[in-house]
Amino acid sequence: MSDLLERLRGRGWRLTSQRRVVAEVLDGDHVHLTADEVHARAARRLPEISRTTVYNALGELVALGEVIEVSTDGRAKRYDPNARHPHQHLVCSGCGTVRDVHPTGDALADLPVEERFGFTVAQAEVTYWGVCPECAGAAGKGE
Amino acid sequence: MSDLLERLRGRGWRLTSQRRVVAEVLDGDHVHLTADEVHARAARRLPEISRTTVYNALGELVALGEVIEVSTDGRAKRYDPNARHPHQHLVCSGCGTVRDVHPTGDALADLPVEERFGFTVAQAEVTYWGVCPECAGAAGKGE
DNA sequence: ATTAGTGCAAAGTATTTGCAATCTA
DNA sequence: TAGATTGCAAATACTTTGCACTAAT
Numbered sequence: 001m002s003d004l005l006e007r008l009r010g011r012g013w014r015l016t017s018q019r020r021v022v023a024e025v026l027d028g029d030h031v032h033l034t035a036d037e038v039h040a041r042a043a044r045r046l047p048e049i050s051r052t053t054v055y056n057a058l059g060e061l062v063a064l065g066e067v068i069e070v071s072t073d074g075r076a077k078r079y080d081p082n083a084r085h086p087h088q089h090l091v092c093s094g095c096g097t098v099r100d101v102h103p104t105g106d107a108l109a110d111l112p113v114e115e116r117f118g119f120t121v122a123q124a125e126v127t128y129w130g131v132c133p134e135c136a137g138a139a140g141k142g143e
Numbered sequence: 144m145s146d147l148l149e150r151l152r153g154r155g156w157r158l159t160s161q162r163r164v165v166a167e168v169l170d171g172d173h174v175h176l177t178a179d180e181v182h183a184r185a186a187r188r189l190p191e192i193s194r195t196t197v198y199n200a201l202g203e204l205v206a207l208g209e210v211i212e213v214s215t216d217g218r219a220k221r222y223d224p225n226a227r228h229p230h231q232h233l234v235c236s237g238c239g240t241v242r243d244v245h246p247t248g249d250a251l252a253d254l255p256v257e258e259r260f261g262f263t264v265a266q267a268e269v270t271y272w273g274v275c276p277e278c279a280g281a282a283g284k285g286e
Numbered sequence: 287a288t289t290a291g292t293g294c295a296a297a298g299t300a301t302t303t304g305c306a307a308t309c310t311a
Numbered sequence: 312t313a314g315a316t317t318g319c320a321a322a323t324a325c326t327t328t329g330c331a332c333t334a335a336t
Binding site: 016048056 | 315316317318319325326
């Protein structure tokens with residue numbers, strides 16, 4: 001694990017203890033934390049870390065292209081470190097859990113020229129919405 | 144125009160002057176306004192209308208299924224009255240303009256069972272990102 | 287008349303900014 | 312050392328809430 005940290009070092013990212021914990025917290029698959037969650041986890045290891053610094057670090061990681069910003073609903077943005085592996089998201093409309101998925105087919109190719117309005121289309125982002133097993137179970141029991 | 148208002152009346156939506164202007168402002172195609180923009184436009188016709196009321200009305204229209212909430216980036220949500228006609232969005236990464244598009248193919252069918260993690264998948268939301276003709280032109284000239 | 291809708295003021299959540307102190311390379 | 316990074320405090324953007332007043336059916 002943590003080739004994220006490796007890569008960052010290689011790219012000359014000035015390394016500080018707070019940046020290190022942020023990168024460590026973000027490392028892995030199926031990680032989709034909000035800025036606040038990143039801060040909370042980072043603070044377990046480095047209690048003094050401030051929210052500002054977490055926001056700074058996240059912003060830079062996004063700018064570097066190492067992390068993707070995902071805004072599923074209108075709530076807090078989530079940060080996905082899986083930027084190097086193209087994927088889409090499956091979101092639970094109950095609890096907001098996010099999973100990385102790999103659909104077949106190419107959504108980009110499905111947009112006809114006459115539907116492009118002169119845009120230079122670069123990317124197709126697909127978000128699948130559904131109910132996760134946990135929420136489905138809870139719904140069946142509750143009420 | 145304004146079958147939105149017709150439909151709402153038919154569904155027993157208690158009609159007030161402020162709700163009327165909100166519905167009128169939202170009526171049409173390729174409309175993707177933020178709550179604040181809706182408020183601004185509504186205020187042209189009804190200066191006393193409050194933001195609270197606009198938020199209330201928008202929330203209800205969404206609950207009624209007459210309007211869709213779209214959050215492209217992490218910014219303010221946008222409201223799309225085109226709920227009855229299934230469509231996807233094409234967003235300009237330069238200026239944020241949104242156009243409704245109708246891709247061929249079915250993104251939902253492109254998600255294999257083994258990629259569903261036990262979720263009951265209900266919907267596939269596709270957002271195309273690109274640069275609109277205006278922004279492309281501006282980029283070519285500037286700098 | 288009843289019940290639902292309105293809007294002010296205030297609080298809440300998410301994120302950004304200015305700037306002095308601090309630390310990495 | 313020089314320039315980048317940190318983090319506090321305060322500001323900003325967006326949205327929600329409590330509650331007294333008003334209006335639609």
